[in-house]
Amino acid sequence: MRPQTKGFxxxxxxxxxxxxxxxxxxxxxxxxxxxxxLLAVYIxxxxxxxxxxxxxxxxxxxxxTTLWGALxxxxxxxxxxxxxxxxxxxxxPAVTVLVTRTQVMIVLFLGWxxxxxxxVKYLIPGALIAFFGFAIMNYxxxxxxxxxxxxxxxxxTAALCFGVSQVIxxxxxxxxxxxxxxxxxxxxxxxxxxxxPGVIPGLLNLGVDIWLYAMxxxxxxxxxxxxxxxxxxxxxxxxxxxxxxxxxxxFTALLSWTFLxxxxxxxxxxxxxxxxxxxxxxxxxxxxxxxx
Numbered sequence: 223m224r225p226q227t228k229g230f231x232x233x234x235x236x237x238x239x240x241x242x243x244x245x246x247x248x249x250x251x252x253x254x255x256x257x258x259x260l261l262a263v264y265i266x267x268x269x270x271x272x273x274x275x276x277x278x279x280x281x282x283x284x285x286x287t288t289l290w291g292a293l294x295x296x297x298x299x300x301x302x303x304x305x306x307x308x309x310x311x312x313x314x315p316a317v318t319v320l321v322t323r324t325q326v327m328i329v330l331f332l333g334w335x336x337x338x339x340x341x342v343k344y345l346i347p348g349a350l351i352a353f354f355g356f357a358i359m360n361y362x363x364x365x366x367x368x369x370x371x372x373x374x375x376x377x378x379t380a381a382l383c384f385g386v387s388q389v390i391x392x393x394x395x396x397x398x399x400x401x402x403x404x405x406x407x408x409x410x411x412x413x414x415x416x417x418x419p420g421v422i423p424g425l426l427n428l429g430v431d432i433w434l435y436a437m438x439x440x441x442x443x444x445x446x447x448x449x450x451x452x453x454x455x456x457x458x459x460x461x462x463x464x465x466x467x468x469x470x471x472x473f474t475a476l477l478s479w480t481f482l483x484x485x486x487x488x489x490x491x492x493x494x495x496x497x498x499x500x501x502x503x504x505x506x507x508x509x510x511x512x513x514x
Contacts, residue, residue, distance in 0.1 A: 226512055229458030230505055233466035236450035241473030243443030245481050246435035254432055258424035261415045262436035264408050267444030271405030274445075284406075288398045292406035295387050299407075300414045302383035305376045312373030316360045321377030323356055326464050328385035333461040337392060345461060348503040352468040355496025358489060359471055385464075391452060392460035400452035408444055462504065468497050 250259050309318040326349050333339040416422060428436075454463040472494040478484040486494070 224512065225457040226508060229454045229456070229463065230466075230509075232450045232454035232457070233463045234469065236447045236454060236463075237466045237469035238473050239442045239447035239450060240467075240470045241477050243439050243447060244474050245477050246438040248478075250432050250435040250439070254428065255424065257415060257418050257421050258428065259432065259436060259439075261412060261421055261425055262428060262433060263440045263443065264412045264415060266433075266437050266440035268405055268408040268412060270440060270445045271401060271408055274401045275399075275405055284402055285397070287394050288403050288406060291390065291394050291398055291403055292410055294390060295403075295407045296410035296414060298383040298387040299411060302380045302387075305380035305383065309373050309376035309380065312370055313377070316362065318373075318377045318380075319360055320357055321374060322381045322384070323353060323468070324378065325381040325385040325388075326353065326467060328381055329388050329464040330461045332385060332389045333392070333459055336389060337460065339459040339461050342462075342504060342508060344504040344507050345465070348500045349465055350500070351503065352465065352497045352500030355493045355498075355500060356468055356471060357493070358496060359475070359493030361489070361493075388451075388455075388460050388464050392455045395452065395455050400449055404444065404448055404452065462508075465501055465504070468501055472497055 247259070306318060306322060309321065330341070330346065330349060334341055451463060454466075475486040475490050475494060479486055
């Protein structure tokens with residue numbers, strides 16, 4: 223199998239796993255708050271990653287790059303999620319989601335400018351088409367574009383945080399062990415979340431059902447999804463890997479229908495097809511160009 227094909231498959235797996243992460247997440251939030259649940263997910267995710275790291279102890283290298291990378295990723299994740307929260311305080315959540323998805327275009331630019339990645343044919347048009355499809359999936363009649371400009375800036379800040387983290391990951395990926403980097407990132411994230419008032423007492427009161435949901439979310443989110451994206455950028459440019467992020471809402475709609483009985487609307491189906499078209503335009507071109 224060609225390295226490029228491996229990269230695409232890892233990116234698809236990352237998007238599918240990210241969607242699977244939200245199924246138990248939605249169920250858990252019916253009875254618990256976001257911060258407490260996320261801490262439970264981070265703790266279990268750290269345990270999973272630690273076990274994986276221990277299993278590969280003969281190849282683990284905790285070097286300075288890994289430590290700094292984990293700290294930077296944890297900080298960018300915390301700031302990014304905080305910015306999303308601030309953005310949704312003043313504008314429609316659906317608008318915030320759209321603004322944060324501009325991280326794909328940010329990564330395209332940063333990858334070209336700092337990593338000297340090639341802007342292959344159909345990459346930018348494909349990204350714009352995928353973004354248009356994503357916008358269709360999230361549009362609703364009550365959507366409002368009002369609100370102070372500062373709340374849009376918070377959304378852009380979140381997109382910038384997530385985009386920069388992807389570019390940094392590409393820069394250091396061949397100098398670190400992804401599993402080790404991931405579990406260090408998670409434990410630092412646990413420390414940050416623990417400082418939020420009321421989170422620790424709430425964690426101690428979680429029921430068994432919530433911990434089971436957290437276990438499922440941790441397996442598909444911080445473990446499989448994050449590691450898949452990390453491994454994908456070992457084989458393909460970060461600009462191509464990040465484009466597959468747009469697939470997550472498509473998978474989420476399908477999984478919500480399968481597990482939660484929430485049948486996707488015609489609008490969501492149409493938007494999802496447009497997203498898939500935008501993503502697979504550059505992918506099919508590259509596979510054909512390089513012989514599969």
